[in-house]
Amino acid sequence: GENVEQHPSTLSVQEGDSAVIKCTYSDSASNYFPWYKQELGKRPQLIIDIRSNVGEKKDQRIAVTLNKTAKHFSLHITETQPEDSAVYFCAASIGVGGLTGRRALTFGSGTRLQVQP
């Protein structure tokens, strides 16, 4: 089936450095690409998303880029802080059950980001 690949699985950076997480997807009809942050034992929380009609979106220290031709998108976090430490998931809207118009988010396997003070 359609899937989403995410790399790296773990990422350790020094406070103040940048972090980049990359994802690829297989469904060429995908049009929505969110990123979620999940702290231990908690629910995933949306941090930024992008739709297929734009190539880049920025919100303070985080940005997402999308290359629809290559079917990949990336999360960029600048000036990382210890509170950025968490697991980050990318996702893409994927067709469900082979039915036209029925879509659900398919998630990558996650990246554990550790920001060292």
Add this chain to the structure above:
Amino acid sequence: DGGITQSPKYLFRKEGQNVTLSCEQNLNHDAMYWYRQDPGQGLRLIYYSQIVNDFQKGDIAEGYSVSREKKESFPLTVTSAQKNPTAFYLCASSMDTGGEAFFGQGTRLTVV
């Protein structure tokens, strides 16, 4: 206070027993989803419902069943046919199909 609520937070199941996880939302969302999360792994789709009385199997539906009798409610039953049910279960809803998903706080199910 709008949101999506799951209960219970922790659930223990004996071998051969069926258990039902509750999910309620007051966001007036049409689409609702159930995901399973295993330690150190991503979220895998179990079932998806776009409207009342309609639902589709996700990637790992075997051993699970759902119902969608009301727009606000999407309960998940973990049946005895699910051989490895210990996991963190997350319910989500979205305004449109495949759009931004809002998650409940999750139910941690353990087989004892």
